[in-house]
Amino acid sequence: MSVESETGSFRDSETRNNLRRILESCSKLAEAGDFHESENTAVSELVEFLDSLLDAAMSDLDSENAENDAFEAISEIHRYICSPSIDQEVVDALSFELPKAVSKFVGISSRFLDLAISIIDQFIVKCGPRDMLSILCNTLGYSSKIIKAASYIVPPLSGLSKVLLSIQRRQFEQVKVAVPIILNILKAVSLESEEAELEDVFDTAVEIANSIYEVCNKLERDTKEKLRALLGLYVMQCMALVSASISYKASSCPSSVLQLSQISSYCGLSYLSLVTTYDVEIVAESVFGGEDKDHCTGCFSHVKHGAALSVVWGHVSKEVAQTAKEDLIAIRDELRNNQTKRWQAIGTLKHVLYFVNLPWELKKHAIDFLLSITDEGVSRNYNEERSEWSSYVPSLFSALQAVKMVIMYAPEPELRKKSFTVLKGVLADIPNSQRFDIMKALITNTDSSSMIAIFIDLVRKEMHTAICSSRSIVKDAPQIDNKAFPDTSFWNPGILELVELVLRPPQGGPPSLPEQSDAVLSALNLYRFVLMTESAGM
Known part of the structure; x- marks a missing residue:
């Protein structure tokens, strides 16, 4: 096969001729039946050529000539891949390297994005979705070596959204392999990139969620439920990453949040279940079993954050709550009236x-x-x-x-x-019997003098409340505020230990002043309150 005449021309004729020579060499080797023996050399030469164009364009981003040369080169390769007469052996060989090579150019300019996606789409059609699944996952893994990784991963992510839809057999198993890889890359890229670079990334992440949703609808029974559970994990992880990577605007809600909320509703993830009983470890184990547990846990590291944020977004935006088919007023009432669920939330x-x-x-x-x-x-x-x-x-x-x-x-x-x-x-x-121990633990686990002072003051107020409650009970007899007897949980030797903890630090010596002055003053006030109360016989 000969290369079709180009619709545009390169400014640098040497660049144009080099590309034509490399592509024609691939075609001639295939026609002669020698491509298999020389494919590594031929493909490597093409990749090196593209890398040289990339370096030239990246080294001088203000140079339109270098960018135009690169764009024309990628366009020429696109036409070559699209040709109906291209040998399948050549396509198979190029499919391993070209997705990486062309995706790098998206970092130069957004106009390379559609070209890179179209080239990957051609490989999906001509090589098959199962082969391209592993190739595109490998392409994603290469992002750690790319400077503008957020731009680089968009074409392979877009390709994966189509691959997942095209797989006809063992869909659940294939999705189960791809999702951890996708999420690990999304996490690494989203938490290290600027917001402006991430809009296309999250759009394609949502496309993948929609693809998994479509696959779910094709399955039945246990396999469908497992894939729905996996989709729920994916959506919650994406919800956390989206929320952490965008600038909050009170006047609007990100479209990706709306779409993820809609999909989470399909997964049966109600707001109430997300903040009370949703257990990431149990759900992940139901999907993956005992296999590679640590790897799976890593890729779902922000699912709990996403579960909480789903409800927060519903609280922020009525549109989100309506999209998720949730009634925030009813959920708040349930949590206000059920102490156990409130603890969980x-x-x-x-x-x-x-x-x-x-x-x-x-x-x-x-x-x-x-x-x-x-x-x-x-x-x-x-x-x-x-x-x-x-x-x-x-x-x-x-x-x-x-x-x-x-x-x-x-x-x-x-x-x-x-x-x-x-x-x-x-x-x-x-519970009253446990509150003092919790507050003491908060004090001992706080370095801030001001916060220690605040906690000690809360302890003093609890003691005062206990005294007032005790007096009321003795005087009036009937149960008051659900208390049938005086609460003495705060009146115990632990109070003096708390005072001593501040005034005589465990590391020895007096407290450091003026750094610890707030804590010291609060501890002295507590000690004074105890002495005055006990001397009055209260």
Whole structure:
């Protein structure tokens, strides 16, 4: 096969002639039956030629000549691949390397994107989806060596969205192989790239989600349910990555968030289940079994964040909630009236507050949602000994630590104030017999003198409340505020240990002043309160 005459011309005739020579060499070797023996040399020469054009264009991004030469070269290769007379042996050999080579050029200019996608589409048609699945996954893996990785991965991601739709047999197994690779690349690229570079990336990530959704509809029974579960994991991971990589705008919601919310609804992931009972490890094990557990856990590292953020986005935007077919008012009411589910939700929403890459605006909305389910009007059971409480201790303590970090580092005073209210609300949800131990643990795990002072002041207020409650019970006899007896959990020797912890630090010597002055003053006030209360016989 001879190369068809080009519709455009290269400014540099030597460049044009070199490309024509390489392509004609591939064709002649195939016609002579010698291509198999020389394919490595022929393909390598073409890749090296393209790399030289890429280097020339990247070294001088203001040079239109270099960019135009590169564009004409890729266009020429596209015409060559599209030719109906091209030998299949040549196509097979080029399919291993050209997806990488042409995807690199997208970093120069967006006008290369459609060309690169079209070339990959031709390989999918001519080589088959099963072969191209592994080739495109390999192409994605090469992104770690590319400077503009966000632009580079868009063509292979676009190709994978079509490959997944085209596979006719063992669809679940093929998707199960591809998804961890895709998610690992998305995470690496999205958390290291600028927002402007990521719009096309997330658009293609959503295309892949839609493709998996279409594949689900072709399957039946157990296989369908497994793929739906895998799709849910994929959507939640993408939700977290999208949320962390975009600038929050109060006036609009990213289209990718809307589309992911719609797909999550298909997966049966209700807002209530996402913040209460959704267990990533159990779902992942149901999909992957025991195979390569560590690898799978890594690619789903932000699924919990995505689950929480799905609800936060529903809180932010009525459009998102409607797309997900959710009623936020009903969900808030359920969480306000069910203490166990509220504990679960608090433990899930903490992931939003811990997410370093997340915009403060979204953390603010997470705090607003927490505030709505932990305020003074919620249903609390202080009297009943809850056997399940111990299983929620680590999660709630971690949530309190997360809220503490927002109080310390939030840029806006209003957000810090709301976070402090949430902190008190979560503490109020903890059984009386356990609350002092939790607060003591918060103090011992805090380095900030100001925060230690705040926690000690909360302890003093708890003691004061206990005294007032005790007096009321003795005086009035009937049960008050669900308390049938005086609460003495805060009146114990641990209070003096708390004071000593601040005034006589474990590392020895007196407290460091003035650095620890807030904590010291608060500890002295607590000690004074204890002495005055006991001397008065209260």
